[in-house]
Amino acid sequence: MFWNNRFVRILVGLALLATSIIVMMPGFTGYTSLDGTVNARFAVLSAPIEGVVSETPPKVGTALPEDTEIFQITNDRIARTAEAQLDADLGAARERLKALEAQSGQLTALKKELATRLGDYQKASLQSIQQEIIIRQQRISTAQANRVSAEADLSRKQTLGATGVVANSSVEAARAAAVSSGNEGTIAKAELDRLNQQLDALKRGTFVGEGRNDVPYSQQRGDEVTIQLANxxxxxxIERARVQLLEKQLFIERARNDRLSNASVRLPFRGVIWRNNVVGGSNVVVGNELIRLLDCRDLFVDILLDEVDYDQIKPGDPADVRLLGTSDVIAGRVNSVRGASAAVEEVTLAAIPPKSRGKNARIRLILDQNAMQTDYENFCHVGRTVQVRFARSAATLPLVNWVKSLWFSIS
Structure with missing residues (x-):
């Protein structure tokens, strides 16, 4: 028979041996995972304010560039009471400031008028005193002349009285006249000194005189106006500072009301619409989830491997990734390695990581730049199954590791 042929039996044995070697060779040269999943994260766009959505967002699967406006949220029920109150207070403060500035202008004009009147009065007083000084100087000259004449007459009459030519009464009358003329000169000099003192005081701004105050009414009134003007x-x-404060508060309050009355929802990055939760005309409140945006910029793969190989795979190790059903290989590198019992719940993942069926290490790989990151029509292939293979870095054979683990469990 054909199968009893020795040559055929040798060929069958060699084929079985080759098949065994081919089947076992991947296990000796590396590690392979058949249940990897392409994954990515999505961003949740929430309502920044409460209000009504202006229009229906783009359909699921639509790719949009960065900073695209999706829709607007308007809120016409904003309470602007505080803004109106601040606006009214600001208007009143401006009116008070305007009135104070007008009053300040009037007081300044009055102060200038009083200063002018005081200057005129001081000038007239100086001229009057200077004229009196001139008169006193003339009187002193007259008094000196009268005193000289009286003394000469007294001397003559005393000589004549000694010879009996002139009566003693005439001599006494002449003596009285001489004394009187001397006193008039002394009085005139004293009045001249008094006028000079008044002139000096007047030049300094102090008005000294009988029946006068130290300053005239115009100067007193000017001092009162100066105090009132300072107040x-x-x-x-103070009112200017209040106006500035109210303007700042009104600006802040108005800007806040504007932000709460209208908001534009824009895309923070280029991505594809993963899920829509609103339509045009929907009422939303702050924090409501509006849209989920798939982020295809950083694709990664979650895989499971037997935990006995945990120490053989390190972060940064290279790996080959192949989509199930294709022959294209995408380069990647290990991002993290976690044990079977590690908590890996992530609410922002777009795909469900593979479920562990035993003692499996969870490995995450970052994919290099590839065409999947721009394949928005297919949601960047998120959720697809992939096969991942790592090259064995150690020279230890799997059989040796198996024997060591067996010996550890027996001991």
């Missing part, structure tokens, strides 16, 4: 300027300064 008005202080009030105006």
């Amino acid at each position: 008005v300027e202080a009030q105006a300064k």
Whole structure:
């Protein structure tokens, strides 16, 4: 028979041996996982304000560039009471400031008028005193001349009285006249000194005279206006600060109301619409999930491997990734290695990671730049099954590791 032929039996044995070697060779040269999943994260766009959605967002699967406006949210029920109150307070403060500035201008004009009147009065007073000084100087000259004449007359009459020519009464009258003329000169000099003192005081701004105060009414009134003007300027300064504060508060409140009354929902990055939760005209509140946006910029793969090989795979190790049903190989590298009992729940994953069926290590690989990251029509192939293979880095054969683990379990 054909199968009893020795040559055929040798060929069958060699074929079985080759098949065994081919089947076992991948296990000796590396590690292979057949249940990997292409995965990515999505971003949740939530409502920044409450209100009504202006239009229906694009359909699921639509790819949109970065900063694209999807729709707007409008809210016409914003309470602007605080804004109106601030606006009214600001208007009142501006009116008060305007009135204070007008009053300050009037007081300044009055102060200038009083200063002018004071200057005129001081000038007239100086001229009057200077004229009186001139008169006193003339009187002193006249008094000196009268005193010289009286003394000469007294001397003559005393000589004549000694010879009996002139009566003693005439001599006494002449003596009285001489004394009187001397006193008039002394009085005139004293009045001249008094006028000079008044002139000096007047030049310094002090008005000294009988029936007068130290300053005239115009100067007193000017001092009162100066004090009143300082008070008005202080009030105006306080009011200006209040106006600035109200303007700042009104700007902040108005900007806040504008933000709460209208908001534009834009894409933070280029991606594809993963899920829509609203339509045009929908009412939303703050924090409501509006859209889920798939982020295809960083694709990764989650796989499971037997945990006995945990120490053989390190972060940064290269790996080959192949989509199930294709022959194209995508390069990747290990991002993290976690044990079977590690908590890996992530609410932002677009695909469900493979479920462990035993003691499996969870490995995540980052994919290099590839065409899947721009294949938005197919959602960047998120959720597809892949095969991943790692090259064996150690020279230890799997049989040796198996024997070591068996010996450890027996001991």
